[in-house]
Amino acid sequence: MKMALRSVLALVTLTIVTGAVPAIAATFVVDDGASAPQESTALLRWRRFAPSRANDSNTLEGAMAVVVRLNLAPWTHRTGRVFLALPEQGTAPVRVSWTTQGRLLPGSIAPGNRVLVYAGPIATAVLEETLTLQIEADGSRLPNMQRLKFHFEIDVD
C-alpha cells in the first residue's frame, strides 16, 4: 500500500511540476535598447489627397526604417519565439506592417497585439535586423504627434 501510495504521489508531483514548465517559460521582455529608428518622425500623407463625399477615405500613410538590435544573450542555445508587441496606447487607430531582410518575419500589427517575428533556436547573442515599417493611421483622429511604443518579447521553451 505504501509503495502504491508513493507511486500515486509521484505521479501527482510529476503532473504538477510538468504543469509548472509553461510558467517558467513565460514571456520575457527583450532588451532592444540599441534599436534605432532611422528618422525621428514618420511623416504620414493622405492616401487620397481629396476626401470623399462620405467621409470614408481618411487614411494617412507613411514609412520608416528601424534598425532593431535584440539582445538575446540570456537565451542563447535555447529555443524560443520572439514577438513584436505594440501595446494599446489610447491613440488614433493605426496599423503597422513591416518587411525585413530575412532574419525576422514580416507581418503587420495593430495596437494591443503581438506578432511572431522569430521562432527557433537562439543562436546569436545579438540579432540585428532592419524593419521597414509601413504605417497607416486614421487621419480623422490623428493628433499633432503620436508615439508608437513597440517592444519585443520572447517566449523561451
Added chain:
Amino acid sequence: MRATPAGSTGIVTAGALAAFLICGQPARAFTVNITAANPKAIYLQVGVGTFTGGNYNAGGTPGNNATINTVSVSVPAASVGNSVAQAMTTNSPQAISFYDGFTFCNLPAQVYIGGFYRNTTNTGAATVTATSPANLINGTGDTIPFTQISWTSSGNGDTGAQPFPSGTFVGGVQTIGTISRNQWAESCHTFSYSNTSIRPAGTYTGRVTYTLSSP
C-alpha cells in the same frame, strides 16, 4: 509525502519568477513618432477647374485654374423692368464633377461650385463665402444692385439639402455654405436677374469672389 508540497511551492515560485522577470526587467522599447505631413488641405472650384491624373475617384489631384467665368443675361427691351426674372447663363464649360466624372451640372444654365476640406483635427467645418460689390455698373456709371441677382441650387441625381443652398447676393460678404471636415461638397447654381426696375441700356458688370476658409 514531502514531494507534493514541494511541487506546489515550485509552481508558485516559478510563476512569481516569471512575473518578476516580465515586470522587473528594465523596459526596452523603440518609439516611432508619427505625424501628418500635410494635415490640412482645402480646394474650392467655382465654374471651371482643373484636376490632374483623372478624377478624384481615379486618384486625381486638384490643380490651379485662374479662369474667371461669367454669368450673363441680355434682357429684351420689351421686358426691361417687368419683374419677370431673367434666367442667366454661364460661359463655364464645367458640367462634370471632378469627383467621379458624373455630369452633375447642366450647361449653360448652371455653374459648378464644389470643393473639399481636409483636416486631421476636428476644429469645425470650412466655410465658403462670396464677396460681391454693392452694384453692377455700366460704362456710364449706371448701376444695378447686386441684390437683383439670385441663384437656386441643385445637382443632377441629388436628393436632399444642397451644401451650397439657394440664395441672393447681398452686395457684401455672405456665407454660401460649409464643407464638413474631410468631405467633398458640391452644388450647381442657376442664376437669375430679378429685373424689377427699369435701368438705362448698357452692359452692367460686377465681380463676385468666392473664398473657402478653414478653421
